[in-house]
Amino acid sequence: MSYNDFTYPRDREATGFEPVGEGLKVNPQGKVALVTAGARRLGRAVVLKLAERGARVVIHYYHSAEDAAATAAEVERLGGEARLVCGDLSQVEQAERIVSEAVAAWGRLDILVNNAAVFFQTPPGQVSEEQWDRLFDVNLKGAFFGTQQAAAEMRRNDGGVIVNFVDTGIYITWKGYTPYLITKAGVEQMTYGLAKELAPDIRVNAVALGPVLLPDGHSAEEAKKFAAATLLQRLGGRDALAEAVLYLIEADFVTGVVLPVDGGQRWYGQ
Numbered sequence: 001m002s003y004n005d006f007t008y009p010r011d012r013e014a015t016g017f018e019p020v021g022e023g024l025k026v027n028p029q030g031k032v033a034l035v036t037a038g039a040r041r042l043g044r045a046v047v048l049k050l051a052e053r054g055a056r057v058v059i060h061y062y063h064s065a066e067d068a069a070a071t072a073a074e075v076e077r078l079g080g081e082a083r084l085v086c087g088d089l090s091q092v093e094q095a096e097r098i099v100s101e102a103v104a105a106w107g108r109l110d111i112l113v114n115n116a117a118v119f120f121q122t123p124p125g126q127v128s129e130e131q132w133d134r135l136f137d138v139n140l141k142g143a144f145f146g147t148q149q150a151a152a153e154m155r156r157n158d159g160g161v162i163v164n165f166v167d168t169g170i171y172i173t174w175k176g177y178t179p180y181l182i183t184k185a186g187v188e189q190m191t192y193g194l195a196k197e198l199a200p201d202i203r204v205n206a207v208a209l210g211p212v213l214l215p216d217g218h219s220a221e222e223a224k225k226f227a228a229a230t231l232l233q234r235l236g237g238r239d240a241l242a243e244a245v246l247y248l249i250e251a252d253f254v255t256g257v258v259l260p261v262d263g264g265q266r267w268y269g270q
Contacts, residue, residue, distance in 0.1 A: 026161045026203075026249050029054035032109050034102040036060040036089060036146065037116035039068035042165075042213055045238035046113055046245050047071055051080035053246065055111065058083045058102040062116075089116050089142030090134065099149040108157050111249055112150040114143045114164045114187075119215065121176045132179050139183035144190055151198055159201035161249050164191050166208040168262045188258055195256030203255040205248040210262020212236035231264025 033050050037043040038059040047057050048071070057075055059082055061068035068084050075082035083105040087094040103109045117139045122131055147162055154160030167184040169177060188206065195204040211226040212235065218226075227234045244261045248254060260266060 026110060026252070027053075028111070028246070028249060030056070031111055032056050032058065032102070032106045033111035033113065034058040034060060034085075034099065034109060034150070035113045035115055036098070036143075037062075038113075039064040039071050042209075042238060042241050043113075043115040044071045045242040046115060047082070048074060048078070049239075049242035049246055050111070050249075051075040051078050051082070054080070056081045056083075056106055058085055058105055060085050060087065060089075060098055060102075060116065062086065062088055089146060090137035092141070092145045095142045095146040096149045099146055099153065103153050109150055109153045110157070110160045112147060112154075112160070112162045113245060114147065114162070116142065117165065117183075119177075119180055122179045123176050124178065127179060135179050135183050139180070140186045140190070143187060147190070147194065147204075151194070151202055154202050160203075162194070162198075162202060162204045163245050163248050164204070164206035166191070166206045166258055168208045168210040168260055168266050170208070171260075171266045191258060192256055199255060203248075203252075205254060205256070206258045207241065207244050207248065208258050208260040208262065209241065210236070210260065210265040212241045212261055213238055229265060229268050230262065231268055234263065236261060236263055 028050050033055045035043050035047050035057060038047045039061040047059055050057050057080065059068050059071055061084065072082040072084055085098050085101045087098040089095045089098070099109065118134055143164065150162065164187050166188045167181070169181050170185045170188060173181065191204055191206040198204055211230060214223055214226060223235060241261055244259055248259060
C-alpha cells in the first residue's frame with residue numbers, strides 16, 4: 001500500500017486509540033512571565049500582548065530604565081501587573097539572579113521569553129575579541145544560563161514554556177554579521193536540544209525574526225527595500241511578532257519548533 005492509498009481516520013472510534021495524557025496548556029491568564037529586554041521595541045510588544053491576555057509580567061532591562069518604567073505603566077493602564085528587574089545577562093550570576101527575582105515577584109515562573117540580544121556589524125578581518133565575547137555572552141551564554149535557572153523553577157510547579165528569539169539571517173546569511181549569526185544559530189540548536197531535555201514538563205520553541213521591525217536609524221527608503229524583499233511585500237510590525245510568540249506559548253502540542261516570522265523573506269527570489 002502506498003502513502004497515497006492511506007486514509008487517516010478522522011475520529012477516535014475509527015482507530016480505537018485515545019490520546020494519552022493532556023498537553024501542557026499555558027493560558028497566560030494569571031501566569032507569571034519573564035520577558036528579557038522587555039522595555040522597548042519587540043520586547044515591549046510581547047510584554048503588552050501577555051498583559052492583555054492576563055499574565056503578570058516581569059520586565060527585564062539593562063540600560064533602558066525609563067523605557068522599562070513606561071512599559072510597566074502601560075501594563076498597569078491595561079489593568080495588568082508588572083515588576084521590573086535590572087541586570088546584565090552577559091554575567092551568569094546576574095542572569096540567574098534575574099530569574100530568581102522574577103520568581104520572587106509572585107512565587108513562581110511559568111513563561112520565559114528570551115528576547116535580549118546585541119546586534120552590530122562585524123566585518124571580516126575587523127572583528128575584535130571584545131566584540132566576539134559581547135555577542136556570545138549576551139546572545140547565547142546569557143540565554144542558556146537564564147533558561148537553565150528558569151527551567152529548574154518551572155519544574156517546581158506545573159512546568160512551563162520557553163520561547164527563544166532566532167533570526168532568519170541564519171538561513172539567508174547576511175554579509176558583515178557572521179559572529180552575530182553564529183550566536184543565533186546556537187540559540188536555534190539550544191531550542192532543539194532543550195526541547196528534548198526538558199520534555200514533557202516544559203515546552204521550548206523559538207521565533208525566527210525577519211523584517212518585522214527594523215533597527216533604529218533605518219530610513220523610509222531602506223524600509224521599502226526590506227519590505228520588497230519579502231513574499232508579502234511588507235514589514236511585519238510588532239503585533240506580528242507578539243502574536244507568533246503568543247501562539248507558541250499557548251499551542252500545547254508544539255515543542256522543538258523554530259517558527260519563521262519573516263513574510264516569506266527566506267524564499268524571496270528562489
